[in-house]
Amino acid sequence: MENALTRLDPNLPDPVESRRRSAGRFVRFVYGTLVFGLLAALILYFGTPLVFLGSPGIVSAPRQLVSLPYAVQVVDRVAEPGEAVSVGDEIARVRSPQQDEIVATYMRGLSELAGREADLRIREQVAQNSLPAARAYLELTATAVNRLAAAKNAVSLTYELDVRNAHAQARKDVASQEAEAAEASVQIAALAALRERLQQQVDRLERDFANGRVVAPVSGIVSPRMATAGESLVAGTAIAEIYDTSDIFIDWFVPDYRLVEPKVGKPVFVLFGNRRISGEITRILPVSDVYEEERTLAGSRGRSAQVARIRMAPGSEPPALGSTVHVHMYYSGRIGHVAADLVHLLGLN
Known part of the structure; x- marks a missing residue:
């Protein structure tokens, strides 16, 4: 008795070959993504400095130190760091033999x-x-x-x-x-x-x-640099430090390697998280005019020869005092407008 063999229809695709082709396409896609991603990263890394000048900055404000010309001991801390105070508000109590x-x-x-x-x-x-x-x-x-x-x-x-x-x-x-x-x-x-x-x-x-009442000389925000209860301080040592929130600015640490020198009046963009704030350079400062912790921040990015003071656009809500932001200064105004339009189009502003 002879058994007839039933062969597959030659028009039907082979399952093994189909799986091989699918796997090949996936491998090629992954390989292409990696290659083009690496290429894009190299372009961004080496091309970005040719488009804009970027480096960190710190949000700051004029600071008013509160101290006494006597050796004192802090008895009680009435105000806490980050608290808003007005002129004449009690912020601490001290005693001084x-x-x-x-x-x-x-x-x-x-x-x-x-x-x-x-x-x-x-x-x-x-x-x-x-x-x-x-x-x-x-x-x-x-x-x-x-x-x-x-x-x-x-x-x-x-x-x-x-x-x-x-x-x-x-x-x-x-x-x-x-x-x-x-x-x-x-x-x-x-x-x-x-x-x-x-x-x-x-x-x-x-x-x-x-009678040992230490009051705020200006209205503003109490900085984290504040003496704690029970701490003894020599004469002239700051008991508290108050930011004058009526004048908030950004000290931008300008990198040494740049194609165009920053100038007063040059527009910049301040990046803080997913926010993008317009600003303008209002003053170029020497690094010696910056506070010690800001010099530390500048030193972590390499020695900076210049510090630019930036004022944000009117009506902009400034970031928190002491925050680290990134500042971009486009070398060309046209590139800056294109980048602004792209950010606006993507809804990232």
């Missing part, structure tokens, strides 16, 4: 001046009260001298010497008491002026210290 010692020294000086002033007032009062009697005795001795001159031949030389000596002593006593009263009055006025100056110094010290 050094300030107490200075006030005590002034008070001892005031006490000594008060004692000297009281002594001079007593001497002035005694001199003024003694003057009438001294003047009356002077008039009496003057009368005796006049009578002595009229009866000069009738008195002895010893009696004449006694009368004239008493008259001279009376004149001396009157002059001495008048001078003492006048000088005491002058000294009292000088001590009163000095005492008033010392009292003004004490009042100023107590008013500036305000």
Whole structure:
């Protein structure tokens, strides 16, 4: 008995060949994607510096340091870093044994001046009260001298010497008491002026210290650089640092290798996350004018010879203070417009 073999239709595709062709197409697609992706990465890496100048920057604002000219200890921290404060708001409480010692020294000086002033007032009062009697005795001795001159031949030389000596002593006593009263009055006025100056110094010290209340000198945001409760600080050390949010800017660290020098008035774009903010260079600063932490950021990107200050477009919401942003300055205005249109088209702004 013969069995007939049933062969496949030659028009039907071979499953093995189909799987091979599919796998080949996938391999070629992956290979092509890798090649073109690597090529695109190389073009972007080497071509981007030829299109725009880009490097990081930091969002900053004018800073107001809050410090005291005494060694202090922070008792309580009323405001916290990142908190918005207004002028005159209490941000911390401190105590200062050094300030107490200075006030005590002034008070001892005031006490000594008060004692000297009281002594001079007593001497002035005694001199003024003694003057009438001294003047009356002077008039009496003057009368005796006049009578002595009229009866000069009738008195002895010893009696004449006694009368004239008493008259001279009376004149001396009157002059001495008048001078003492006048000088005491002058000294009292000088001590009163000095005492008033010392009292003004004490009042100023107590008013500036305000019982240890540290207040904000400007309205703004408290920076993270703030002393903690219990921390002791030497004189002049910042207790807190406040950003003046009325003037926010970006310090851009310009790379050393660039095709075009940045100039004042040059438009730039600030990239922060998925946001793209327009800005303009308003000032070129030397690196020495930048804060220490900003120099650290610049140093991490290589030594930067220039720092450009950027102001964002009016109405733009600035990023958080202290944030690191990326700044792009296109060498050509046409390329910048094309990039802006592309970003707007893709909805990335």
